[in-house]
Amino acid sequence: xxxxxxxxxxxxxxxKEDVTLDCxxxxxxxxxxxxxxxxxxxGELVFLIRRNSFDExxxxxxxxxxxxxxxxxxxxxxxxxxQVVDSAVYFCALSESIKAAGNxxxxxxxxxxxxxx
Amino acid sequence: xxxxxxxxxxxxxxRGQQVTLSCSPISGHRSVSWYQQTPGQGLQFLFEYFxxxxxxxxxxxxxxxxxxxxxxxxxxxVSTLELGDSALYLCASSLWDRAPYEQYFGPGTRLTVT
Numbered sequence: 285x286x287x288x289x290x291x292x293x294x295x296x297x298x299x300k301e302d303v304t305l306d307c308x309x310x311x312x313x314x315x316x317x318x319x320x321x322x323x324x325x326x327g328e329l330v331f332l333i334r335r336n337s338f339d340e341x342x343x344x345x346x347x348x349x350x351x352x353x354x355x356x357x358x359x360x361x362x363x364x365x366x367q368v369v370d371s372a373v374y375f376c377a378l379s380e381s382i383k384a385a386g387n388x389x390x391x392x393x394x395x396x397x398x399x400x401x
Numbered sequence: 402x403x404x405x406x407x408x409x410x411x412x413x414x415x416r417g418q419q420v421t422l423s424c425s426p427i428s429g430h431r432s433v434s435w436y437q438q439t440p441g442q443g444l445q446f447l448f449e450y451f452x453x454x455x456x457x458x459x460x461x462x463x464x465x466x467x468x469x470x471x472x473x474x475x476x477x478x479v480s481t482l483e484l485g486d487s488a489l490y491l492c493a494s495s496l497w498d499r500a501p502y503e504q505y506f507g508p509g510t511r512l513t514v515t
Contacts, residue, residue, distance in 0.1 A: 319503065327489060329506035375444065387432050387495050387504060388457050391444040 286311045288378050290392035297366050298400050305361045305395045307376030313337075318352065318359045319377040319389065329375070335359065366399045373397070403428065405494050405507035413513045419480040422510045426473050426494030432456075433475040434504060435467060438489040447490075450475050479512075487514045 287310040297303050309318065320332040333343065335352050343350045347364045363370050376392040406425045414420050426433050435447040446459040450469035467477040473494075479486055489511050493504035 321506075326508065327511075328508045329491060329493075331503045331505060334503050387434050387449050387493075387502070388446045388459070389434070389436075389444075389493075389504065390446070391436075393443050 286313075286316075286378050286380065286390040288376050288390055288392035290376055290395050292395045293393065294396040294398065296398045296400065299368060300365050303363050303366050303370075303397060303399075305363075305374050305376075305397070307359045307361065307392055309357050309359065309376070309378045311378060311380065313380050315380075317379045319379070320350065320359075320361050321375045321377060323373045323375060323394070325372070332361075332374075363397070366397075368399050368401055371397060371399045405492055405505055407490075407492050407507040407510050409510060410508065411511050411513075413515060414482050415515055416482055416484060418482050419478060420482060420512060421476055421478045422490055422492075422512075424475045424477075424492030424494075424507060426475070426492075427505055430494035430496050430505070431473055432495040432504075433469055433473060434493045434495070435475070435477050436491045436493065437461075438491060438509070439485075439487070444491075447477065482514045484514050487512060 289308045295303055316337045318335045321329045323329050340352050349362045351360045373394045373396045375394045377389040379389050408423045432451045434449040436444050438444045448455055448467050449457045453469045464480045469475045489509045491506050491509045493506045495502050495504045
């Protein structure tokens with residue numbers, strides 16, 4: 285069975301500080317996909333990134349960066365120089381790459397990030 | 402391009418009633434998934450539809466059902482509502498029918514059962 289764990293339930297930082305969100309996953313599949321979503325107070329989940337299990341390259345997109353380490357089953361997310369607009373709940377999610385599994389996402393519990401001015 | 406739309410946005414129902422929620426996917430998207438979000442259980446997968454067929458189902462009782470129409474619009478129905486069904490119901494659409502591609506979520510329908 286798949287499982288995603290986000291050990292940090294809430295992180296509070298002051299603007300311009302960096303913040304790293306941890307994500308640890310469990311799966312028996314050799315092929316799988318990992319995602320990060322942002323949920324602002326409005327409630328809509330916003331897609332941030334998708335990574336497949338064969339691509340361990342780290343990725344940077346503006347102030348966001350992701351560190352995928354298959355050896356430790358982790359897919360961590362860092363916000364550099366945080367801004368108040370980054371305040372949201374962030375979810376890590378996992379999906380199997382089996383045809384029958386379709387598009388089922390297993391989500392972690394989420395990490396609430398509060399960026400104070 | 403319009404995003405995923407869900408109607409209604411807010412709903413208040415009484416225990417024992419039934420409710421139908423609607424989801425219109427992004428144009429061209431053929432896969433529609435539904436998720437329930439509660440403070441206690443977090444985000445949980447309900448089911449996914451592709452080409453009018455339920456392709457996958459989560460661990461929810463039979464009171465939760467859904468369907469998809471030929472235009473890819475989807476509805477989910479909850480019968481005999483319970484207090485524990487109070488939640489944010491999120492719909493997501495995805496482009497292809499194979500490997501998990503990014504799902505785009507709607508704003509959700511917040512259901513309150515009294």
